[in-house]
Amino acid sequence: MQQKPQPARADPDIPARLASIVGEAQVLTSEDDVAPYCREPRDLWHGRPAAVVRPATTGEVSAILAFAHAARVAIVPQGGNTGLVGAQVPDESGAEVVLSLERMRAIRDIDPDGATMIAEAGAVLEELHAAAEEAGLFFPLSLGAQGSCRIGGNIATNAGGTGVLAYGNTRDLVLGLEVVLADGRVWNGLRRLRKDNTGYDLKHLFIGSEGTLGVVTAAALRLFPAPKGRAVAIAATQSPAEALTLFRRFSAAAGANLTGFELMPRIGMEFIVKHLEGARDPLGDAYPWYALIEISSGRSEEEAASLMQATLEEAFEAEELLDAALATSLAQASEFWRMRHGLSEVQRPEGGSIKHDVSVPVAKVPEFLERASAAVTERIAGARPVPFGHLGDGNIHFNVSQPVGADKAAFLARWDEVAAIVHGIVMELSGSISAEHGIGRLKRELLKEVKSEVELDMMRAIKRAFDPNNILSPGRML
């Protein structure tokens, strides 16, 4: 049986009903007030909400959902509004309510002995980093949007980022959750246990559910010993295949201490130098590909640096790299990472960019890059592939910038055509059409093509069981 969508209702009483729960000041309806909640980073969707509601407690979230469930009002949870698939912004119906978690940002507790932290959904990722550091610990989730994205959004998207190689996805960092269900009931699953085999592990259903199954209000998170030293280098290679060989060498040398291995093409470096304020080419000459490598040490800076130095030398002797620069200070190490994180934004001044967030088995990354780049440039002469990302996870952001001087709108109008080519190659290589950003509205139709009927049936059954009135983010993902 298919999920039966409920009609969207633009009920004029909605703001007043919400105000009776959270107070008038926390229900926004004017065009100016709601505007920031309706624009998303890529400016692809433009919606308008019935209201934006900003609860401060789990109890208020519960009352809002109980009302919405009974009145069949659509609710779209929103954290930092940095999501890249259009799931967190309202649609054009004017009937959806954006439920912003931004006021629920308390860090309820840190347990240094158990290395856990309980944080509310609206806590900004960077605030969690700071709080963990203050307790002498480390929270490893790290992404370009960390100054704005919130942990509830990270959980709802199962965010990846640059720490996945050593610490896993967000899924691997969550021990327990507090969730308000679609009908308003609260599930307190804030357990801090590493071992708990008492039936279905329900938290995993909410992680990566993109707001379609429940509203996450708090999470118990895993913390780690803070590394005592880090060494960061940028190495140049001739090709992605050579970068992969280099990755294997570093993986073998550093094991779990290899905490970053990011691939960047020359064109990306050119964009960085051109558009990222203060950035300079880290190596004297231009090279076809670059790997940003990070090694951490639980003992000292010196240990990290000497392992990095020795492994770079071995790789150089084995002719696996062309050149390398090892950061000689913390400031330079941060600068290397700033350049990597800046890669998303420096594509903007170059005009339209058609983006793909894909993964393939790690060994297939070079083949994927070669085939996808050739196919795309054959279809659109002058198109400029800017593929970069987490080589060690097989996750490439295969972005394609418009030809120089081309019409931006005309180029972007070819998004589906280009995506079909890229995703076709991804599927042939047994990869995924969404490695970290999710499905949302951007890839909803695509999901039907890449999942089997059996898998889609199971997903729909879960959605029906958790949200029978289909009020949570309707039309997203499924």
Ligand SMILES: Cc1cc2nc3c(=O)[nH]c(=O)nc-3n(C[C@H](O)[C@H](O)[C@H](O)COP(=O)(O)OP(=O)(O)OC[C@H]3O[C@@H](n4cnc5c(N)ncnc54)[C@H](O)[C@@H]3O)c2cc1C
């Ligand atoms: C510059 C930049 C770099 C990025 N880099 C990465 C990267 O490296 N890796 C990566 O994975 N992503 C990346 N992203 C995407 C984005 O930052 C992540 O998806 C992030 O986890 C979203 O968090 P948010 O708080 O902004 O969520 P939002 O954008 O507000 O919401 C995202 C989704 O989560 C749902 N949601 C939000 N809060 C809750 C909640 N409390 N309960 C239930 N559902 C909720 C929303 O409904 C929506 O479906 C990047 C984005 C930008 C702009």
